[in-house]
Amino acid sequence: MTIKIYHNPRCSKSRQTLALIREHGLEPEIIEYLKIPPTPAELKRIIKSLGVPVREVIRSGEAEYRDLGLADTSIPDARLIELICQHPKLLQRPIVVSGQGARIGRPPEAIEAILP
Template sequence: MAAVTIYHNPRCSKSRQTLQLLQENGVEPEVVLYLEDTPPLETLARIIVMLGVSVREFMRTGESAYKDNNLKDSSLSDRQLLEAMVEHPKLIQRPVVLANGQARIGRPPESVLEIL
């Protein structure tokens, strides 16, 4: 099986459930604690392309950093939004699993099984 990576926040129940589901299916993924080891802008951009979503769709819009930094502003470029996610990693959707050249957000956790 190809390498599997999970961008994980252990404080998030969906992230914990997704990691557990992977392990129950015999997958020991590389765990990236993205709040501590924030992916660079280029990696985030690649994940977004793999997911087939917009940069804004990949953001957690309910986070205080979204409101505090006026990220709702529609004039902001994708690069500016990506830079905000690098600066404030809580804005990154979670959990994200990468496998076999594809990516899925683990909401619901079972969605990640499609790419294994």
């Protein structure tokens, strides 16, 4: 089973989540999403797998959130997805995807439900 982690090595929760995956004897595919952002189609699949609204994967504390006016709830989901892909710093982290679903690793233990 392939496990992917959308990872930011500068984030302590992301590092803890990666360590937790490895403690389970697994080596995930590591995607440094700040360097290689997901495509809109990939992000849409991830959000569907998470089973959450698009806004739940947006980091509202980032300057880009304010600069882009993302508090405006009339912005359609498709546009939000485009903006997240253009400004990947907005994406919640870490996100782990496996054959059993996807989870945001906050707290890191949340991902254990989708590990084999």
